[in-house]
Amino acid sequence: MTSNARVVVIGAGLAGVTLARRLGELGTPALLVGDEGHRPYNRVLLAEVLAGRYGPEVIALPAPAGLTRARVTGIDRAGRTVRCADGSVIAYDRLVLATGSNAVLPPLRGLFTPDRELPGGVHAFRTMDDCLGLSGSVRPGVRAVVIGGGLLGVSAARALAVRGAQVVLAQQSERLMERQLDPAASRLVRRHLEDLGVEVHTECRVRDVRSVGGAVRSVELADGYALGADLVVLACGVRPRAGLARAAGLEVREGVVVDDELRTSDPYIHAVGDCAQHAGLVYGLAAPALEQADALAGLLAGEAGARYTGTRSLTRLTLTGPDSPFDLAAFGETDPRPGDDVVQLADATRGTYRKVVVRDDRLVGGVLVGELGTVGALARAWEGAEPLPSDGGPLLHLLTHDGGS
DSSP states (O other): OOTTSOEEEEOOSHHHHHHHHHHHHTTOOEEEEEOOSSOOBOGGGHHHHHTTSSOGGGGBOOOOSOEEEOOEEEEETTTTEEEETTSOEEEOSEEEEOOOEEEOOOOOBTSSOTTSOOOBTEEEOSSHHHHHHHHTTOOTTOEEEEEOOSHHHHHHHHHHHHTTOEEEEEOSSSSTTTTTOOHHHHHHHHHHHHHTTOEEEOSOOEEEEEEETTEEEEEEETTSOEEEOSEEEEOSOEEEOOHHHHHTTOOBSSSEEEOTTOBOSSTTEEEOGGGEEETTBOOOSHHHHHHHHHHHHHHHTTOTTOOOOOOOOEEEEEEOOSSSOEEEEEEEOOSOOTTOEEEEEEETTTTEEEEEEEETTEEEEEEEESOOTTHHHHHHHHHHTOOOOTTOHHHHHHHHOOTTO
């Protein structure tokens, strides 16, 4: 496309801001349209704002010059325009959907008031407004129930505990962060949270949220046991924001379907970040969003050979406690298949754990808890997908060499 073609990006999150900034650097200015009242920010760091470690300004992203505050309500594909809630219409030559994702609100009895609002004290944990509303309600001794023990729920529980709340974490599956961690690593995360005073319940289904006078008072479990609650945090996952795409007639499955040029079923509309589904995958992580934004910037600026072929992404989490941080990282397949080779090293005294999975002489996944000095070398070996030497020595060296720690 020509450098003066009008690119409009809907969504001022990490993917949208990165794309607009990269396009500007490549001489293809873009109009960025965002509907949040705050400066664009790095959503990954919201838990640090909740914990009081950072102020909102610390996690702000450098906003491109062309940022418009508006809520887009519809796309006219034939006329190549988008309609906004304020009545304005924006024309585009290429449109990019970077609409992100919404928090999943579980089907619990009592979750909504008759006006379809969340009761007082019940918070999703997805946006800066969610974070600031929750943060303003936290005080030492407040009773907080976190529903969901994935990456977001663990981060929220840790942040609330650091602020002095009495925290109960209710996880429906059998272990914490089951999508990323194997059982041994998950046990270490649980131990860390319990050391902070968090009461962890796994294989625990919540069925009811009870309120009095419009404010939450308790959470009832499936077995009838009630947990007193002044605050409830919903950390039950996210769902791609694909409503605009669906209403416009674009192909949507779990997310907005895109090809290796990040094009939707309309060749003039692209999608990146949490709302996009590429090769059957919706990543919902920062690293793929950044890679997609970079690849699409090259494509829209006319760079030869620019394409997106997928991301081999690593999940990393630092849980800051009163004494020292608790780090973990996971990548690839952490649960071995029959016939895979597994190398594990554990140090109960230091609270460290390292495991890698090898299949057909290739590193296919790993999980590290505690000291992460080896994570860079392991991730490079995994991302390169090169055969490992058959004697296993270099792999053991990768697993144990941590810069002297």
